[in-house]
Amino acid sequence: MWATKLLACYLEGEPFKIVLEHSLHVAGYALEIADRLELAENDRLFINEAALLHDIGVCQVYAPELGLYGKKPYVMHGVLGRAILKKEGYPLHGLVCERHTGVGLTSEDIIRQKLPLPHREMCPQSLSEKIICFADLFYSKKPGSLGKRKSVAQVRKKLLPFGEEKVIVFDAWLTQFDMH
Numbered sequence: 775m776w777a778t779k780l781l782a783c784y785l786e787g788e789p790f791k792i793v794l795e796h797s798l799h800v801a802g803y804a805l806e807i808a809d810r811l812e813l814a815e816n817d818r819l820f821i822n823e824a825a826l827l828h829d830i831g832v833c834q835v836y837a838p839e840l841g842l843y844g845k846k847p848y849v850m851h852g853v854l855g856r857a858i859l860k861k862e863g864y865p866l867h868g869l870v871c872e873r874h875t876g877v878g879l880t881s882e883d884i885i886r887q888k889l890p891l892p893h894r895e896m897c898p899q900s901l902s903e904k905i906i907c908f909a910d911l912f913y914s915k916k917p918g919s920l921g922k923r924k925s926v927a928q929v930r931k932k933l934l935p936f937g938e939e940k941v942i943v944f945d946a947w948l949t950q951f952d953m954h
Contacts (some may be wrong), residue, residue, distance in 0.1 A: 777826040780862060784833040789841045793829050796915045801825035803909040803923070807951045817902060824870040825906045829915070831855025831871055840915060849875070849889055852896065873898045874907045876936060877943040883936070908947045926953075 778794065785793055804825045808818045831854030834844040846854060855871030878897025885893060898904040911929045914920065924932075926948065933940040947953075 775823075775826070777823045781827060781830055784830055784858065787841065789832070792840055792915055792917060792920065793832060794826075795920045796913055797826045797829060799913045799921060799923070800828065800906065800909045803912060804905045807905050807909065807953070810952060811901075811905075813901075820866070821902050821905060823864075824867045824902065825909065827855070827859060827864070827867050828870050828874050828906055828910065829855065830858055832915075833858075839917075847890055850891065853891055869899075870903050870906050872896050873903050874910050876933060877907060877911070877940050877947070904947060905951065908944075908951065911944065 781794060781797070782790060801822050804821050805818060808821050813821075829851060831851035832840065832842055832844075832848070834854045835842055835846045835848045835851050836844055837848050852872045852875050856868035859865065859868030859871060873896050875896065879889070879891070879895075880897060881893045881895055883889070884891045884896070898907045911933075912924045914922070914924070929944060930941050933944055
């Protein structure tokens with residue numbers, strides 16, 4: 775598939791294997807949700823492609839635990855991924871990259887946390903973006919835990935330090951995607 779080949783243009787070796795395995799799990803779960811919602815085939819295709827590419831921006835970040843030695847902080851991988859995919863001719867896939875962190879980042883989050891990101895809204899807007907963002911919350915890129923799906927309680931616990939409003943968004947998605 776072209777998305778996997780594009781990912782391989784930016785990552786290689788162990789980092790490629792980690793990101794690909796993580797992304798395959800995210801894509802699989804996102805497609806389960808798409809099936810549950812009876813989405814059209816073109817939506818399913820986009821979800822699969824964008825889920826495979828959502829972490830492409832890690833190729834430029836410093837995360838030695840993943841074998842990544844770029845110059846940028848990890849929190850930037852979404853905006854970096856958006857820039858890569860825009861340059862490659864996939865701007866809608868790039869929006870998924872930028873908007874998938876947590877349940878999304880508001881400009882207020884970025885300013886309050888003093889994140890090295892542009893001061894703009896980076897929250898999922900389309901149903902496809904929300905589904906991929908949601909599915910990503912359940913899988914880690916931590917070696918040894920790649921295929922382990924987190925429980926709803928574990929996801930809530932991880933989101934809570936970022937504010938109760940993040941858990942509220944997550945819970946709304948649980949209901950929207952009929953995942954209770």
